[in-house]
Structures are given as C-alpha cells and as structure tokens.
Amino acid sequence: MTTTTATDPAVLRALLDRVRAGREFGPNVYSTLDVLQVLYDRVLRITPATVDDPDRDRFLLSKGHAVAGYYALLAARGFVPVAWLDDQGGPDSRLGDHPDRLLVPGVEIGSGSLGHGLGLGVGTALGLRAQGRTDPRVYVLLGDAELDEGSNHEAIAYAGATGLGNLTAIVLDNRSASHGWPGGAAGRFTVNGWTAATVDGRDHAALHTALTGHDHHRPHVVVAVVTDGEWA
Template sequence: MTTTPATPAPPTGYDDLPRLMSLMTGDEKHGPAATSTLDALWVLYDRVLRVTPATAEAPDRDRFLLSKGHGPMAYYAVLAAKGFVPVGWLPGFGSYDSPLGHHPDRTLVPGAEIGSGSLGHGLPLAVGTALGLRARGPYGRPGRDPRVWVLVGDAELDEGSNHEAIAYAGAAGLDTLHTLVIDNSSATYALPGGIAARFAAAGWSTTTVDGRDHEALHAAFTAPHPGRPHAVVAAVEPAYV
C-alpha cells in the first residue's frame, strides 16, 4: 500500500532559523551583521512584541523598526518562522524580482514598518512614531498602548541623528520607546562608561546583557521603566571574529 508522505510542519521555532537563513545566499548577504541580531530578534518576536501576521495592520499593534537594515537575513528568517512572509520567498533573497531586498522595503515585506537604507535613520523614525502614537491618545485598554521597538547597531550611534534622537526621547519621557542596540564592537568612537551610559545620561532606563542569552534578553526587554524610554544593549561576539 502506498502512503502519502506527511506534509512537513511549517517552521515555528528557534531551531528552524539556521536552516531558513541558509536558504538565502549571495554576495551581499552580510552574514555577520545578520547573525549578530538573530537571538535578540527571536526573543522579541517570540515572547515580547504584540504583533502577528493577523494584526500587522492593527492600530494597537507594537511597532518594530529595523534600523540595522543591512544583512537582514535573520530578520527575514524570523518573519518567515512567524508566518509574516512565505518560506518560499527566502531562496530568492536579493534577486531582481524578489520582495526580500538587501534592505527591507516596507511596501514589499509584510510586517516591516520602515524601509531601511542609510544608517542612523531608524531611531529618529522610532521617536517620531512614539510621538505620533502618543498624540493619538490611549487605545482604551490599560497597558495596551502600542510600544515602539527599534534595533540599531553600535556603529550607527556614530551618526549625529542618533545623538539628537536619544537626547529628545529622554527629555520627552517617551516610555513607549525601546531601543535595542546590538553591540558587536564595530563602533568607531568609544564612549566613557560604554553605550548604556550614553543613554542613561540622557534620562533613559538602560541595561546591558549577553546578546545570546534568551532569558537575559527577555528580562531586559520586559523590565519596567515608567516615565522613561528604555535601551537594551545586547553584547555579542565582535564583528571581525
């Protein structure tokens, strides 16, 4: 008797991510830039962000902005694992007619909130997003006002636009704003006290964690910070390793 092979279950877990990333090839994939974000992105989408494929346009969804847009393979892999984009799109990554470009395009990638390009834009856009959501007023359910998350690289903080965004957000008390900094020791200019001290000086709540430790990341992401924006510095292996 011939039996029909069972249809493989769709990818949904962290263990699926390396396989999904391996489907994306090409000269412009920026592998280290992608893998540096993998664990933090997974914990955010798996355990923290209040957004799903079904609620990707809902007014009260959480917003995630990928400012570190070069090397988005980990981002695309997580979106595929969570059902935002079809797994079948991944092998076409970076090709002429693929929705999955070398930088995400918000008009082509389901779930993407911004089109990233020049580094240094994401954090100012996140500040504007948080301000816009604040201006709309409460969403009717306590604790359900949309939260804004932005992922930046440590080298992005060399950009002056981020200096201004950090200073303004702290002074404005944008407590729905969260910045995740992936620190792979690629910044040009060292700062006294490290990256977290820079945010703290501007009035932010801050914490620094191992960027590969899922429980530490989750605790940092969910730490209370009333009246202040929150910055999580996730330290990973140096980019040149």
C-alpha cells in the same frame, strides 16, 4: 497578546540557509538573531493578522543591513511566504539587501542608510501618544556603529528630555564602532534620562528581562553585547 511560542532554532537555521544560498554572512547577521528571536517569540505583540492594527507593537529595524535573519524570522513567524527567501535580492524579489516596508508585510520601516530608525521611532511613539494609544510600544533596533550617526543623538536627547515612555531602543553591540563607546553605549542614553540594561546578547532569559524592564515613564534602552560572531 504576547506570543510565547518559541521559534525552533533548527527551522530558523534552515530558513537562514535558504536566504544565504551559499553566501558568507558577516557577524552583523548572526549577532542579531538572538535578540530578534526573543523579540518576536516573547515580547512583540504582532502577528501576521495584526500588521495593520493601529494598536500593535512596532518593531523598527534601523540597522537595515541585518536583514537576512530578519527575513528568516518573518518567514518563520508567517509574515512572509517561505518561498520568498530563495531569491533574496533577485530581480523579481521583494526582499532586498535592506528591507522596504512597502514590499514586505510586517516590516515597519524601510531602512539601510544608518541613523533613521530612532527618529522615525520617536515620531511613531509621539503619534501613538497623540492618539491616546497607551498600550502599544515602539522598539527600535540599532547597531553600536550606527550610533556614530549624529541623528541618533538628536533622538536620544529629545526622547529622554520629554520622557517618551513608550519607546525602547535596542543597541546590538558587536563592537563594530570604529572609535568605540568608552564606558559602554548605555551611558549615552542614561545621561539623557533613559533607563538602561546591558546584557549578554546571546542570553535569551537576560534579553527577555531587559526587553520588558521599562518603567513606562522614561524611554528604555537595552544594550545587547555580542562579542563573537557565531550563532549556536
């Protein structure tokens, strides 16, 4: 079942402000919000009732520092109580500066150290395939700077070579890689046999088209480009 109810931006903004508690957030938080909204509102087949369903879609937040918007969205969608947002990072909070899957319902992986999500995503995709679960899809959200980590390139090459068709990587490209990706991030995937779409990371319709543009035979990457750090 694909959820089609949109998360009210005003609600999301208010929830994010509860997480923020007066602190300044960097561009990494705001640049991720649109893609998270499109994923949870229109793409991922996950609800608070299906967080343990073996046939659910998997969303793996590999860039674990982009956590504020993630928590706000999980609260907006009912995965975690809204009250949890108020003490984020506190001594009794379940919400750290990076997410922990053992502490937060709906969180598929604990992340923080960069370059771990895509390998875990490849393993998850292989596990689903070994179990004959052809329906669920694995989505992994990375950052363009995170792509610096060589472990990603191990996963990109292997997933492409073996046609891991139930895997989608999303690269949130806010141009933060110190040495950049000349020619764009997508080329690092397509040269290994992935399908790719590069879109405006603020354009919900374009994101939705890209995030549903896989062909089921090859892994798919969506590069979501966000060059300004504000969130409307």
